[in-house]
Each structure stands twice: as C-alpha cells, then as structure tokens.
Amino acid sequence: MTTASEERMIRTDIPARLDRLPWSRFHWRIVIGLGTVWILDGLEVTIVGAVASRLTEPGSGISMTSADVGLAAALYVAGACVGALFFGQLTDRFGRKKLFMVTLGIYLVATVLTAFAFAPWYFFLCRFFTGVGIGGEYSAINSAIDELIPARNRGQVDLAINGSFWVGSGIGALVALLLLDESIFPPNIGWRIAFAAGFVIGLGIMFVRRHVPESPRWLFLHGRVEEAERIVDRIEAEVRAETGVQLPPPAYRITIRVRGSMPYRELVTIAFKRYPNRAILGLCLFIGQAFLYNAVTFDLGTLLHGFFGVDSSAVPYFMVLFAASNFTGPLLLGRLFDTVGRIPMISGTYLGSAALVVALAVLFRSGGLTTVSFMALIMATFFLASAGASSAYLTVSEVFPMETRGLAIALFYATGTAVGGITGPLLFGNFIHSGNPSLVATGFFIGAGAMALGGIAELIFGVRAEGKSLENIATPLTAEEAEADPRRQGEIQAARELNRRTDQEHEAARARNMRILRRAAERAEHERAGLRRARPGTGAAFYSPGQIGTAGTTSRWHAASDEELDRELNVITQALEEHGPTERSTLAGYVGGRYWGPRRFTQALREAVAQGRVRRLTRERYAPAGPRGESWSMTSSDC
Known part of the structure; x- marks a missing residue:
C-alpha cells in the first residue's frame, strides 16, 4: 500500500512486500533474464584468452603480438569502465530496464563486428565498444537484481549470478576448442566464429529480458507509484497462484521524498564524506579482484603456451578447468555469505586466495611447477578468489543508499577496475612477452598484495549485511529527508495512529x-565467545522491539x-x-x-x-x- 499526501512525498511498503516473497518462478526469471549477462562477459573474456595464441600465429588473418593481446584486453576493460560510468548515471535516471536493454544491444553489435576484424586497430576498437556494453550492464543489472531478490536470499543469489561469468567462460573455452581445430576450420576463420557465438547467446538473453519488469523500488523513488504498485500486485498474484502460500503482512513502510537524478559530484560527496569507510572498502575490494582476475584470465592462454609449451589448440581444455573451479567457488560457498556472514567469508576468500598466489609465485620463480601443478594451484586459488570477486559487486550494491545504487556500482567498478583491471593485463602481457619467469612471478606477487588489501579492508570496514533489507543496510536519502521535514510531523503522527x-x-x-x-x-553471547569477541568489523545492531x-x-x-x-x-x-x-x-x-x-x-x-x-x-x-x-x-x- 502506498500513499502520497503531497506532490513529492510518498509512503510505501513496496520494499517490505518484495522482501517477504517466497522463492518462485518469478525469481528464477530474474536470475535467468538478468544474471546471464555474466555468461556473456565470461564468454568474451575467455574467447580472447583462448584464441590469443592463435591471433599471434601466421595465417590468422590479423597480425598481432602477445603484447597486442594484452593491449586489447586493457582496452576492453577501459571500455567497460567508460560504459559503467556513462550508463550508471543513466540507469538511475531512466530506469533499470531501459538501460539493460540498450547496453545489451551495444554488446551485440560490437561483438559481431569483432568477428570481421582485419587489423589490430580495428580489433582494438571493437573490443573497446564491446566493453562499453558490458560495463553498462554491470550497474543496471546489479541494481535490478538486488532490488528484486528477497533480502534473506540476496547474498547467495548474487554470488551465484556473478559466478555464472564462468559458465560463459566454460562455454567459450569449449566453443574455442572446436573452432581452433584446423582440421575443421582454417586458422583465419575459427576465431571469428567464436566471437559471433556471443551474438547468438545475447539474442536469447534479450528475448528473456523482455519479460523482466522494471524495479518497483526505482519506480516509486521517481514518483511512479501506481506503476510500481501494479507490478508488485502482479508479482504477488503470480507467486500466490504458484505456491498457494498466504503472504504475511508487510513488516514496515517508509516515507520518501521524490527527487531528481543525482550527479556524480553529489554521489562522491555522499560516498566519501558520509560513508568513508564503505567507500574505502569498495575501492579495495574492486582493485584487488580486478587486478588479479583480469591479469590471469586474459593472459592464461599465452602463459600456458609460452612457459609450459601448451599448443594453442589445447589451451581451451585448460580454460574449461579454470572456469569450472571459478564457478564452483561462489556456487558452493555462496550460502555461507548469508549464514556465516559477509565479513568472515569475504575476508577469508580474499586473504586465502592471496596466500595461494604467493605460493604460486614462489614456485613459478623457482621453476618447480609442471603444467599439472601450475593448473592445480591456479584452480585452488580462483575457487576462493571467484567467491571473493563476486562479493565485491554484492557489497557495493548493498552498502549505499537506494538513490545512488546504480551510480555507486558504476563508480567503484570503474575506479577499481581502471586501477587494477587495466594495469593487470598490461603488466602481465609485457611480463609474459619478456619470457622471464622472475618478472611473471613479480606480477603474481603484485596480484597477491592487491587481494590481501581487499581482505584486510573487509576485516576493518566490513558491514554485516546478511539477511537485512537494503533499506536497513543504508537508509534511503529521500526517506531521511522526508522524515526530517517539519511539515511532515502531523502526517507522521497520523500514520502512527492509523498503524x-x-x-x-x-x-x-x-x-x-x-x-x-x-x-x-543468544547471538550476541555467541559473538562474545572465544576469539569471536575480538573480531573486527561493524557490529550487528541489537534488535529493538517496536512498532515496525x-x-x-x-x-x-x-x-x-x-x-x-x-x-x-x-x-x-x-x-x-x-x-x-x-x-x-x-x-x-x-x-x-x-x-x-x-x-x-x-x-x-x-x-x-x-x-x-x-x-x-x-x-x-x-x-x-x-x-x-x-x-x-x-x-x-x-x-
């Protein structure tokens, strides 16, 4: 139920109605229609990694070096940063649904054009705009998912969705395995078809997305109350018809002031002055995972080919194994982020993967690794790192107010990725091109330090967001404005009486x-027991019984x-x-x-x-x- 007593004031229970919904086909539709964008991203990144060595060989139809491959990867990430920043503001202004349809369309056009690349500069340009489309997806998709998934399931679902990147990675590797087989396709044709495969998957996702509604949270925030109510009514009717469950009454209502879009300057002010600890946390998490992931993923093919003598046609086999370890990490560990908690799981995955990367660097430098042992360490490292990396997106979409969600994801993704995601592939590409194992080991050490930085930041600044509604984790700015308005006191008192x-x-x-x-x-006593009493991080608020x-x-x-x-x-x-x-x-x-x-x-x-x-x-x-x-x-x- 929503009421609007004056033009720019709205009182609504829509967030509570969405959070109380039982799991249903509607939520699976959200997962499939929106979460599958990560499959596209995984497909793109892995195809480049799998075909990288082919692009550097004679007869490929495009003359590129291993350093060019690293540059193309960096341009893809740069495009993603630009896309996130540009479309992040638009998704808060024009809505989640409009933007995730537009950004998917940009991706489809750019990836098809990549298949016709004839020179390095053309390849670079196409990769940049493919990144623009994918980067735009990040802010629109993460915002919509977290605003539509119930609070009790948000952590597990968000991690599994972000982990689906590696489903695309596995598909890309398997497709590349066939397309790089010269007995089936000529060396200048197979890799082109690999890029065209992304277009086919993208068309299927666009069809499913047509049936995904606009976020009701975004709608009522922008004054479109009746439309938001109709969407939630339709969702509730669908859920009741499917489950036969009588929905409990909403637990709370909020009063918000309708306001226009928020510029980046105001977002930065809010993020760094009002939530400085959360801002530092978001940057550290994104920089750590972006450096390690982009460096290793984009250059794994050339690393295996250059240092372990793996033939370019066999690289996709290893990419499939790499993708499997990355997908099973968030899939198996995801529920622990809702039960054990955000702080121990995020810090544990970041610090654990950093320790494994240090071991990998030491052994790589000493020459004590075989192809099998190298891949075993890589898979163990990214089993943990994948869950940690997925939690970075979850964290920044949870810990900032609803009005800034799309912008916050865009800002922290772009900033963190620009620092870590661009430098990582460039450094690793040049280290691998040098043929010096010590330089490559140095790159691994840098990656371990970046991940450790994220883990330490989580221990110090982490927020215990498990099981909480988004409005609880970060109170909407417009809700605070509405409740602080002296003209609202009479209405607030009347609302109390009515409720x-x-x-x-x-x-x-x-x-x-x-x-x-x-x-x-009992939970507080459990937290005080043993070593838990000294655990750093923001404490959980004690429940205060009152009129919700x-x-x-x-x-x-x-x-x-x-x-x-x-x-x-x-x-x-x-x-x-x-x-x-x-x-x-x-x-x-x-x-x-x-x-x-x-x-x-x-x-x-x-x-x-x-x-x-x-x-x-x-x-x-x-x-x-x-x-x-x-x-x-x-x-x-x-x-």
Missing part, C-alpha cells in the same frame, strides 16, 4: 519481540529479517502440532518450504530444534515439542 495494532495483534507482537530478543541475546512500520525512526527495518525467521518457525511448529510426527520432506510440503528460498527451510527447522520448539525423532523425522509454554522460558503472558 496501531489491535490489542490481540499487539499481544502477539510482544510475544514475537521476546522470542526475537532471546535469539538476539511507524515513521520517524530507522529501527523499524532492523527486525524484518528476524520477523521472517519467526514466521517460518511458527509455521513449522503449527504444522507439526496439527499433523503430529512427520517426515522432513512431508513437513516441507505442508509449510511450502521449497518456496522460502535456497536452504531457508533447513535453517528454520534447525533453529526450531535448537530452541526446543521441535523434537528430532530420527534423522528425517520430527515431532512437536509439546505445549508452547513448555518450550519457552518467557511467553506472551510474561511480557
């Missing part, structure tokens, strides 16, 4: 608050994640009380657990057992714990 609960609802809320307080106290949905304070957002868990616990308990001892799979069917999101049912069931609300009879069979008064030391009557 007062009935006596029965109030008693239920008090009982819920006590349960949430108990869990928060009342205006005037930001505390109303802090409870949304805990309330969602409490609702899931109640549903599980009620189902067992109604049906008696039940198999786990049957219980999941009773409560609609498959629609809660990846592993949400498992986590809620484990929490119910830990709290004594559910008894575990066997490995797969559960029963109610008895009257609720026996399971809780404090109930609603104690409040």
Whole structure:
C-alpha cells in the first residue's frame, strides 16, 4: 500500500512486500533474464584468452603480438569502465530496464563486428565498444537484481549470478576448442566464429529480458507509484497462484521524498564524506579482484603456451578447468555469505586466495611447477578468489543508499577496475612477452598484495549485511529527508495512529519481540565467545522491539529479517502440532518450504530444534515439542 499526501512525498511498503516473497518462478526469471549477462562477459573474456595464441600465429588473418593481446584486453576493460560510468548515471535516471536493454544491444553489435576484424586497430576498437556494453550492464543489472531478490536470499543469489561469468567462460573455452581445430576450420576463420557465438547467446538473453519488469523500488523513488504498485500486485498474484502460500503482512513502510537524478559530484560527496569507510572498502575490494582476475584470465592462454609449451589448440581444455573451479567457488560457498556472514567469508576468500598466489609465485620463480601443478594451484586459488570477486559487486550494491545504487556500482567498478583491471593485463602481457619467469612471478606477487588489501579492508570496514533489507543496510536519502521535514510531523503522527495494532495483534507482537530478543541475546553471547569477541568489523545492531512500520525512526527495518525467521518457525511448529510426527520432506510440503528460498527451510527447522520448539525423532523425522509454554522460558503472558 502506498500513499502520497503531497506532490513529492510518498509512503510505501513496496520494499517490505518484495522482501517477504517466497522463492518462485518469478525469481528464477530474474536470475535467468538478468544474471546471464555474466555468461556473456565470461564468454568474451575467455574467447580472447583462448584464441590469443592463435591471433599471434601466421595465417590468422590479423597480425598481432602477445603484447597486442594484452593491449586489447586493457582496452576492453577501459571500455567497460567508460560504459559503467556513462550508463550508471543513466540507469538511475531512466530506469533499470531501459538501460539493460540498450547496453545489451551495444554488446551485440560490437561483438559481431569483432568477428570481421582485419587489423589490430580495428580489433582494438571493437573490443573497446564491446566493453562499453558490458560495463553498462554491470550497474543496471546489479541494481535490478538486488532490488528484486528477497533480502534473506540476496547474498547467495548474487554470488551465484556473478559466478555464472564462468559458465560463459566454460562455454567459450569449449566453443574455442572446436573452432581452433584446423582440421575443421582454417586458422583465419575459427576465431571469428567464436566471437559471433556471443551474438547468438545475447539474442536469447534479450528475448528473456523482455519479460523482466522494471524495479518497483526505482519506480516509486521517481514518483511512479501506481506503476510500481501494479507490478508488485502482479508479482504477488503470480507467486500466490504458484505456491498457494498466504503472504504475511508487510513488516514496515517508509516515507520518501521524490527527487531528481543525482550527479556524480553529489554521489562522491555522499560516498566519501558520509560513508568513508564503505567507500574505502569498495575501492579495495574492486582493485584487488580486478587486478588479479583480469591479469590471469586474459593472459592464461599465452602463459600456458609460452612457459609450459601448451599448443594453442589445447589451451581451451585448460580454460574449461579454470572456469569450472571459478564457478564452483561462489556456487558452493555462496550460502555461507548469508549464514556465516559477509565479513568472515569475504575476508577469508580474499586473504586465502592471496596466500595461494604467493605460493604460486614462489614456485613459478623457482621453476618447480609442471603444467599439472601450475593448473592445480591456479584452480585452488580462483575457487576462493571467484567467491571473493563476486562479493565485491554484492557489497557495493548493498552498502549505499537506494538513490545512488546504480551510480555507486558504476563508480567503484570503474575506479577499481581502471586501477587494477587495466594495469593487470598490461603488466602481465609485457611480463609474459619478456619470457622471464622472475618478472611473471613479480606480477603474481603484485596480484597477491592487491587481494590481501581487499581482505584486510573487509576485516576493518566490513558491514554485516546478511539477511537485512537494503533499506536497513543504508537508509534511503529521500526517506531521511522526508522524515526530517517539519511539515511532515502531523502526517507522521497520523500514520502512527492509523498503524496501531489491535490489542490481540499487539499481544502477539510482544510475544514475537521476546522470542526475537532471546535469539538476539543468544547471538550476541555467541559473538562474545572465544576469539569471536575480538573480531573486527561493524557490529550487528541489537534488535529493538517496536512498532515496525511507524515513521520517524530507522529501527523499524532492523527486525524484518528476524520477523521472517519467526514466521517460518511458527509455521513449522503449527504444522507439526496439527499433523503430529512427520517426515522432513512431508513437513516441507505442508509449510511450502521449497518456496522460502535456497536452504531457508533447513535453517528454520534447525533453529526450531535448537530452541526446543521441535523434537528430532530420527534423522528425517520430527515431532512437536509439546505445549508452547513448555518450550519457552518467557511467553506472551510474561511480557
């Protein structure tokens, strides 16, 4: 429900309505329609890496050196930076959907033209504009994904989507494997078809995107309230029809002031004056992953060919292995970013990969690596680094206010990538071209230092964003403006009166608050145990029981994640009380657990057992714990 009492003031519960949705086909459509852009990026980067050695051989149809390959990679990254900066501001001004259709179109045109390259300068130009399209995608796509995916699933989904880059990488390597086979295609034709393959995949993605809606969060922020309401109503109707789940009431509402687009100068002011720690964190994360990733990925083919004697036609085999390790990292570790937490997982993946790169550099310099051992170390390193790199995009899209999200992603991606993503391929390309193992090892040491910098920044400045709504992590600027307006005080008081609960609802809320307080106290005690008490980083706010949905304070957002868990616990308990001892799979069917999101049912069931609300009879069979008064030391009557 949204109300607008004056022309530029809007009160809405749209963010809460989106965050409470159970997992459904709608969310899979978002993942497929938007997340697959990373497949395109992976396809582009890997094709260049796989065909790089072919482009330097006689008869390729284009005369390039290994240094030219590094320059082309740098220009691709430079184009991505320009595209992110240019389209990042436009995506906040004109909307997510318009821009992710435009940027995909730019990519399609540029990648087709690359297939007709006849000279290095033409190849460089096409690669630059291909990067422009991909860079523009970053800000529009990450903004839309994080604004449409429920808070409880955002970390895992975001990492898996960003990790899908390596699905494209694997496809690119397999396609290149066939196209570089001179028994099938001439040496001057196969690599051209490889670039054209990106166009075919892009057309399929464009078709799916036509059915992805505009972000309702962006719409109401720009005053298009009725359109936002229609989209959310349609999504809710689709989800109810699919799942049969009765949606709980929204947990909170916010009041915002409609305002125009925000220029870069104001974004920089907000980022570095209002959120200086978060700004430093975003830069360090992006610089670290951009240097290491772009350096190794773009030059892996020439590295294998020049130092390990791998034939250019065999390079794609190794690229497939490299892609597999990179994809399984965020896929397998992704859920831990929502459960273990952002700070330990991000810092762990960055510092762990840095340590492995140091070992790789030492062994490479000493000549103690074979092709097999080199690839084993590379795969272990990027299993961790891939999850860390994906979390950089997640972090900058979470920790800044909604009005600046597209610009923030663009600014930090462009700045970090310009520093790390351009210098990395240039340095590595020239180091490899020199044929000196010590220089290449030096490049690896630099990459390890850059990743370590990101890990240390996360330990010091990291934000515990797991399970929180975007409006909780960073309060919208326009919400603060609206609530600070003295003309709003009468309306705010009226809203409080209108939102007062009935006596029965109030008693239920008090009982819920006590349960949430108990869990928060247990988590706080857990954080203080052992070495955890000295863990650096921003602490989690303690839950303050209050009227979620009342205006005037930001505390109303802090409870949304805990309330969602409490609702899931109640549903599980009620189902067992109604049906008696039940198999786990049957219980999941009773409560609609498959629609809660990846592993949400498992986590809620484990929490119910830990709290004594559910008894575990066997490995797969559960029963109610008895009257609720026996399971809780404090109930609603104690409040």
